[in-house]
Structures are given as structure tokens and as C-alpha cells.
Amino acid sequence: xxxxxxxxxxxxxxxxxxxxxxxxxxxxxxxxxxxxxxxx
Amino acid sequence: xxxxxxxxxxxxxxxxxxxxxxxxxxxxxxxxxxxxxxxxxxxxxxxxxxxxxxxxxxxxxxxxxxxxxxxxxxxxxxxxxxxxxxxxxxxxxxxxxxxxxxxxxxxxxxxxxxxxxxxxxxxxxxxxxxxxxxxxxxxxxxxxxxxxxxxxxxxxxxxxxxxxxxxxxxxxxxxxxxxxxxxxxxxxxxxxxxxxxxxxxxxxxxxxxxxxxxxxxxxxxxxxxxxxxxxxxxxxxxxxxxxxxxxxxxxxxxxxxxxxxxxxxxxxxxxxxxxxxxxxxxxxxxxxxxxxxxxxxxxxxxxxxxxxxxxxxxxxxxxxxxxxxxxxxxxxxxxxxxxxxxxxxxxxxxxxxxxxxxxxxxxxxxxxxxxxxxxxxxxxxxxxxxxxxxxxxxxxxxxxxxxxxxxxxxxxxxxxxxxxxxxxxxxxxxxxxxxxxxxxxxxxxxxxxxxxxxxxxxxxxxxxxxxx
Numbered sequence: 020x021x022x023x024x025x026x027x028x029x030x031x032x033x034x035x036x037x038x039x040x041x042x043x044x045x046x047x048x049x050x051x052x053x054x055x056x057x058x059x
Numbered sequence: 060x061x062x063x064x065x066x067x068x069x070x071x072x073x074x075x076x077x078x079x080x081x082x083x084x085x086x087x088x089x090x091x092x093x094x095x096x097x098x099x100x101x102x103x104x105x106x107x108x109x110x111x112x113x114x115x116x117x118x119x120x121x122x123x124x125x126x127x128x129x130x131x132x133x134x135x136x137x138x139x140x141x142x143x144x145x146x147x148x149x150x151x152x153x154x155x156x157x158x159x160x161x162x163x164x165x166x167x168x169x170x171x172x173x174x175x176x177x178x179x180x181x182x183x184x185x186x187x188x189x190x191x192x193x194x195x196x197x198x199x200x201x202x203x204x205x206x207x208x209x210x211x212x213x214x215x216x217x218x219x220x221x222x223x224x225x226x227x228x229x230x231x232x233x234x235x236x237x238x239x240x241x242x243x244x245x246x247x248x249x250x251x252x253x254x255x256x257x258x259x260x261x262x263x264x265x266x267x268x269x270x271x272x273x274x275x276x277x278x279x280x281x282x283x284x285x286x287x288x289x290x291x292x293x294x295x296x297x298x299x300x301x302x303x304x305x306x307x308x309x310x311x312x313x314x315x316x317x318x319x320x321x322x323x324x325x326x327x328x329x330x331x332x333x334x335x336x337x338x339x340x341x342x343x344x345x346x347x348x349x350x351x352x353x354x355x356x357x358x359x360x361x362x363x364x365x366x367x368x369x370x371x372x373x374x375x376x377x378x379x380x381x382x383x384x385x386x387x388x389x390x391x392x393x394x395x396x397x398x399x400x401x402x403x404x405x406x407x408x409x410x411x412x413x414x415x416x417x418x419x420x421x422x423x424x425x426x427x428x429x430x431x432x433x434x435x436x437x438x439x440x441x442x443x444x445x446x447x448x449x450x451x452x453x454x455x456x457x458x459x460x461x462x463x464x465x466x467x468x469x470x471x472x473x474x475x476x477x478x479x480x481x482x483x484x485x486x487x488x489x490x491x492x493x494x495x496x497x498x499x500x501x502x503x504x505x506x507x508x509x510x511x512x513x514x515x516x517x518x519x520x521x522x523x524x525x526x527x
Contacts, residue, residue, distance in 0.1 A: 021246065024253070029260060031265070039373070043373045046250075049246045
């Protein structure tokens with residue numbers, strides 16, 4: 020969710036505003052979930 | 060952050076064996092994947108938000124940037140593999156211990172202190188980077204490219220807050236920050252890439268074929284901003300090669316690569332160079348170019364607003380985290396290095412004082428605006444130590460001279476090593492002042508000068524046993 024929306028913006032399928040929102044949600048999702056599946 | 064239990068933390072830290080004064084045992088060696096991750100994480104940092112834009116500010120042309128970064132980063136990887144890694148797997152000790160064996164305890168202490176000072180300034184620049192993002196919701200007056208002194212009380216207060224938090228964490232919670240940084244590293248790389256890709260349409264890139272004309276005419280136009288010197292292909296190449304001079308030919312990464320099973324793992328540095336020193340620098344340059352376009356070439360230089368403009372809150376968070384996760388371990392290492400002067404000093408107190416000095420330094424925007432020059436200077440100052448190690452390992456034995464002379468002679472200060480360091484830097488300064496050779500380029504002749512000097516001085520010193 021952090022990186023795919025950016026390519027959709029490039030392809031002019033998504034707006035920048037939507038992209039920024041999804042990047043923020045992706046960021047929160049990353050830091051909430053990564054401690055559980057990322058090795059130290 | 061975990062609840063604070065100082066005794067438990069100290070006992071845990073004491074239990075960790077870092078093999079500071081012995082070769083790493085065979086059963087503790089690490090596979091190549093470990094080095095890929097480490098290099099990728101270490102070299103995608105807060106500095107990338109500054110260095111990429113500075114190339115744009117210094118008017119690097121598109122082709123010069125892309126080729127210069129390719130060749131310079133390749134040279135850096137080759138340096139890591141053929142110089143650092145080969146010696147690292149042969150000796151399997153830290154840089155500090157190797158310097159002590161060659162130069163003596165006092166020489167190694169001197170290196171530590173110089174390194175600590177440089178760490179402070181680097182940490183300071185990263186505190187300032189984070190501050191530019193923290194200041195966004197407060198409409199902070201951001202520093203400009205030509206600022207040397209603090210430009211507003213708001214800036215001073217913001218830096219003070221960020222510096223205080225960074226210092227407190229370095230004093231008491233470093234291990235947690237290290238874990239957090241490992242989590243954040245892959246995310247940061249994605250943010251860099253995503254932010255740059257998303258803004259390309261705003262710069263006029265609507266298809267792949269649009270990229271090159273926009274790169275040449277809009278992003279890396281080849282014209283420096285007002286007050287900035289012009290950078291060429293050679294500046295980019297040598298900067299990309301020598302920005303980590305302290306780590307590769309300066310041998311600081313012996314401390315890392317001593318754990319490598321094979322010297323070829325030195326090529327793992329390519330992960331950091333590709334992700335951090337190519338992709339991230341290109342990406343941050345793209346973000347900055349958009350910022351310049353939207354602000355009609357404003358001289359304001361602040362990674363926070365640039366990233367926020369491109370990627371919203373995620374971008375601003377990336378700047379904060381990138382700056383902080385670089386500043387924190389750097390400050391921690393500076394504290395440890397200075398604490399080595401007197402083992403009776405409590406590390407946390409030393410770190411507090413170091414943090415205070417660093418935070419004050421961070422208030423001066425010059426640390427960010429001149430980061431290219433500072434990083435080049437950083438590598439140059441520490442490079443002679445690596446040249447001494449190279450000469451000691453490969454040349455002295457072949458010339459009938461003793462390697463690791465301080466250890467064998469039982470001395471605390473090898474004047475050949477110290478003389479090499481000081482004279483090399485003086486000669487480099489002379490080259491800069493007399494011939495106008497810029498700081499980015501002087502490290503290359505400097506290395507050869509250091510190697511030759513160490514051989515000559517060692518011959519003189521070792522001819523007179525008992526005198527060091």
C-alpha cells in the first residue's frame with residue numbers, strides 16, 4: 020500500500036491526494052505488523 | 060520503548076560479546092544475507108534526503124548525475140570488497156583494535172576522539188533534518204541554502220526539542236532504536252521510490268519516454284541555484300566513491316566485515332549503494348526539483364516540506380524517522396568513543412554532554428547546507444588510518460619491516476602512524492590551498508601519499524629500536 024498507489028498515480032489512474040492517504044495507511048500498517056513478521 | 064530497568068539493561072549489555080579485543084571466532088561468522096540487509100539499511104538514511112537535492116542545487120546535469128553515481132558507487136563497492144573485506148576476513152578484528160595493534164593505545168584513542176567529533180556533527184545535521192519535518196505543522200521558518208546561522212527562534216526551539224529527545228534515547232534506549240531502525244529501513248526505501256514515482260506526472264513525465272527530456276530540462280538542468288557552485292560528472296563520481304571513504308578505504312567497516320565468512324561478501328555493500336546512494340539520491344533529487352518548480356526556485360532547503368509536499372504525512376514521517384535513526388546511533392557511538400578517554404566516566408553522562416554539544420551544532424543550518432563538503436571532509440580526515448592498515452598488512456612484511464609494530468614493540472604510540480596521519484592531512488590541505496584541488500578529489504592522491512609516508516616513516520622508526 021506504500022508503493023503500488025504511486026505507480027497508479029504515474030499511470031494517472033489515481034489522484035495524488037488518494038495516494039498520500041494510502042501511503043499513510045500503508046505506513047501505519049507497516050509499523051503495526053512488521054514487528055511480528057520481520058526477523059530481527 | 061521498553062520500561063526502563065537500568066540494572067537489567069546493563070547486565071544484558073555486559074553479556075553481549077562483541078569481540079572487541081579478539082578475532083571473531085569461526086562459529087560466529089555470518090552469511091551474506093546479513094550483510095545485504097545491514098548495508099541496505101545503513102545507507103538508506105536521513106542523509107539521502109539532503110545529498111540528492113544538493114546535487115540538484117549544485118547544477119549537476121542529468122547524464123552527469125546518472126553516470127557519475129553509477130561509476131562512483133561501483134568504485135565504492137570495489138573498494139569495500141577488494142580493500143576492506145580482504146583485510147577484514149584476514150584479521151577478523153575491529154578497526155579500533157587493529158589500529159591499537161599498529162599505532163598503539165594512544166593513537167587509537169586519538170582516532171576515536173576525532174571520529175567522535177565528526178560523529179557529533181553528522182548527528183547534528185540529522186537532528187536538523189528531522190526538525191524540518193517536525194516544524195511543518197507549526198509553520199516553521201525553514202533554513203535556506205545560504206544560511207549559516209539559525210534564522211528564527213522557532214528553528215532553535217524545534218532543534219532543541221528534537222536534539223533533547225535524540226539525546227535521551229541515546230542515553231537510555233539505544234537498543235530499542237536499533238530494532239526500530241531495522242523495521243523502518245525497508246519502509247523508507249519504499250517511501251523514497253513511491254514519492255518520486257508519484258510526482259513524476261507533475262514534472263511532466265506521463266510516460267517512460269518523457270523521462271529523459273524532463274530529467275535534462277526540469278530536474279537536473281545543469282544550472283546551479285544562486286550562490287551554489289557548479290558540480291560536474293567528476294564531483295558526482297568522486298563524491299559517490301568517497302562519501303563513505305571512512306568506511307571502505309578508511310577501514311571502519313572492518314568492524315562489520317570481520318564477521319564475513321568470505322571476503323566476497325564485501326560486494327554486499329552494493330545493496331546500500333544501489334538503494335541508498337543511487338535510487339534514494341535520484342528520488343530525493345526528483346522531489347526537490349518539484350519543490351523548486353512549485354516555489355519558483357526558492358532557496359529554502361528543508362527535506363521535511365519537500366517530502367511532505369510529495370508524499371504527505373508518510374513523507375514527513377519518513378524524514379523524521381530517517382533523520383532520527385541516523386542521529387541516534389551516531390550520537391551513541393560518539394558517546395562511547397569519548398567515554399573511552401576515561402573508563403570511570405559514566406557513559407550516559409558523557410552521552411548527555413555530547414548530545415548537548417551536538418544539539419547546539421544542529422541549530423546552525425550550515426551543517427545541512429554544507430553536508431556534501433562535510434561528508435567529504437569526514438572521509439578525508441579518517442582515510443589515513445585505513446591507508447596505514449593497508450600498508451601495514453600488505454607492504455611492511457614484504458619490505459622486511461614489522462607489522463603491528465606497537466603491539467610487538469610494546470609501545471602506546473607509534474609515531475610513524477601518527478606522523479603519517481598528520482602529514483597526509485597537511486599535504487592534502489596544501490594541495491587544496493595551492494592547487495585548488497577541491498576536497499572531493501584530494502582523498503585519492505591523499506591515500507597514496509599516506510601509504511608511501513607510512514612505509515618511509517616505519518623504516519625510519521623501526522631502524523631505531525626503542526625509540527617510537
